[in-house]
Amino acid sequence: MKQQTLDSLPDGHATPVSTFTAFRATLRRDLLIALKRRNDLLNPLMFFLIVVSLFPLGVSSDPQELTRIAAGTVWVSALLASMLSLDNLYRADYEDGSLEQLLLSPQPLYFLVLAKNIGHWLVSGLPVVLLSPLLAYMLYLPADAYWTLVFTLLLGTPVLSLFGSIGVALTVGLGSRGLILAVIVLPLTVPVLIIGAKAVADVSLGLPLAMHYSLLGALLALSLSLAPLASAAALKISVN
Amino acid sequence: MWQWFYRMGSPKWFYEMSGKWLPWLYVLMTVLMSVGIVWALLFVPQDYQQGNTIRIMYVHVPVASISLACFPLMAVAGVITLVWKMKLADMVAKCAAPIGAWFTAVALATGAIWGQPIWGTWWAWDARLTSMLIQFFLLIGVIALRSAIESPDDSARASALLAIVGAINVPIIKYSVEWWNTLHQPASNFSMDNESAFGPEIWVPLVIMIFAVYCFFVISLILSTRNEILRRERRAQWVQDIVAGEKV
Numbered sequence: 211m212k213q214q215t216l217d218s219l220p221d222g223h224a225t226p227v228s229t230f231t232a233f234r235a236t237l238r239r240d241l242l243i244a245l246k247r248r249n250d251l252l253n254p255l256m257f258f259l260i261v262v263s264l265f266p267l268g269v270s271s272d273p274q275e276l277t278r279i280a281a282g283t284v285w286v287s288a289l290l291a292s293m294l295s296l297d298n299l300y301r302a303d304y305e306d307g308s309l310e311q312l313l314l315s316p317q318p319l320y321f322l323v324l325a326k327n328i329g330h331w332l333v334s335g336l337p338v339v340l341l342s343p344l345l346a347y348m349l350y351l352p353a354d355a356y357w358t359l360v361f362t363l364l365l366g367t368p369v370l371s372l373f374g375s376i377g378v379a380l381t382v383g384l385g386s387r388g389l390i391l392a393v394i395v396l397p398l399t400v401p402v403l404i405i406g407a408k409a410v411a412d413v414s415l416g417l418p419l420a421m422h423y424s425l426l427g428a429l430l431a432l433s434l435s436l437a438p439l440a441s442a443a444a445l446k447i448s449v450n
Numbered sequence: 451m452w453q454w455f456y457r458m459g460s461p462k463w464f465y466e467m468s469g470k471w472l473p474w475l476y477v478l479m480t481v482l483m484s485v486g487i488v489w490a491l492l493f494v495p496q497d498y499q500q501g502n503t504i505r506i507m508y509v510h511v512p513v514a515s516i517s518l519a520c521f522p523l524m525a526v527a528g529v530i531t532l533v534w535k536m537k538l539a540d541m542v543a544k545c546a547a548p549i550g551a552w553f554t555a556v557a558l559a560t561g562a563i564w565g566q567p568i569w570g571t572w573w574a575w576d577a578r579l580t581s582m583l584i585q586f587f588l589l590i591g592v593i594a595l596r597s598a599i600e601s602p603d604d605s606a607r608a609s610a611l612l613a614i615v616g617a618i619n620v621p622i623i624k625y626s627v628e629w630w631n632t633l634h635q636p637a638s639n640f641s642m643d644n645e646s647a648f649g650p651e652i653w654v655p656l657v658i659m660i661f662a663v664y665c666f667f668v669i670s671l672i673l674s675t676r677n678e679i680l681r682r683e684r685r686a687q688w689v690q691d692i693v694a695g696e697k698v
Contacts, residue, residue, distance in 0.1 A: 384598050447611065
């Protein structure tokens with residue numbers, strides 16, 4: 211149906227855009243915008259760094275104590291950093307009206323939302339993953355747990371972006387949304403936190419990790435397939 | 451079938467029908483509650499390990515089991531709201547959230563009171579306690595989202611969506627937390643054998659209490675939904691007629 215209406219448009223609009231092209235264009239646009247705003251790119255990372263360094267100050271500088279809490283600290287800080295960067299996801303687009311254009315486009319909203327979520331993860335989640343070994347070193351995480359930390363974060367932070375996207379989409383039209391976003395999204399992220407932090411803790415005990423990875427992978431698969439649908443529905447509710 | 455479904459969605463129909471159900475529910479709840487409480491407090495034998503402390507089970511278990519029913523209820527109401535745009539479903543969902551949050555809070559509180567003498571601590575990061583706490587947070591999130599969005603239509607659809615997402619997440623949270631840590635005693639299996647630790651003389655009053663608390667939940671939900679109906683339909687003629695009738 212949509213294909214037909216597009217074809218029947220006047221000249222210049224006659225070529226329908228394929229879903230994949232639209233996906234790539236959305237992703238490219240979001241990455242370009244992020245590159246143009248260096249501060250937005252840097253802030254979540256600085257926040258991550260600062261929160262992690264608060265723990266030795268607040269708890270203890272004792273290496274043994276820090277080793278025990280290292281996994282949880284890095285994971286909780288990554289969770290909070292991803293939460294803080296979420297606001298960028300749809301807000302500017304909502305304010306300048308490009309979100310409405312996105313909703314009006316004939317391509318399935320699922321893929322466009324997915325492109326935006328992947329873009330968000332690339333600029334806010336991936337840097338956190340890459341920075342995590344440094345912070346793990348500062349917290350005396352045992353050397354054999356480094357790769358586990360990086361891999362679990364690599365599997366887990368996209369889930370945080372995808373879940374968070376639902377919350378942002380629901381609250382994008384509200385005036386003050388910082389706290390309500392956290393209240394809505396944080397409880398949803400509990401499974402990721404539990405599995406990720408436990409994997410890092412378990413590797414130091416020499417336990418097998420296949421189950422942890424499969425569970426995180428399952429969560430990622432589930433949220434990749436369902437969360438953008440919920441985000442798309444939420445955007446349609448928020449923008450009307 | 452569909453006609454019945456749509457008629458049920460009319461707030462006026464629900465208001466009139468629920469007015470007829472309420473007296474029966476009151477009677478049923480009073481009977482069940484008094485039988486259940488007297489039986490549980492006076493006639494159930496002491497537990498050989500837990501002594502009289504076991505009696506708090508007769509409040510804790512019903513409240514906890516009903517608080518678990520809340521998210522599925524809100525999710526079903528949410529689907530009806532999103533698909534059929536039925537106002538009544540949204541009113542029920544709106545009223546179920548705070549009631550569910552209260553039931554969850556009471557389950558946590560009675561659990562703490564039970565846990566203190568048995569485990570020696572008011573709070574433990576045990577699987578069921580933790581997943582109850584997270585469920586409480588999720589319900590608070592739904593309530594917060596609803597009150598943050600001003601337009602009633604948008605807030606109905608937004609909280610319906612969040613309730614559905616939450617309902618999908620509740621089992622995932624439950625299993626991940628269980629996998630993480632377990633201290634809570636496993637739920638006891640019902641047994642017909644009186645010699646068993648969980649024989650009929652223990653569980654029959656428990657079943658009565660579960661039904662009694664269910665009645666209480668349904669009554670609270672109906673009463674608060676009726677209030678919501680009156681508030682939202684206050685400009686409708688039939689509501690004005692009721693108000694005029696009460697003034698006379």
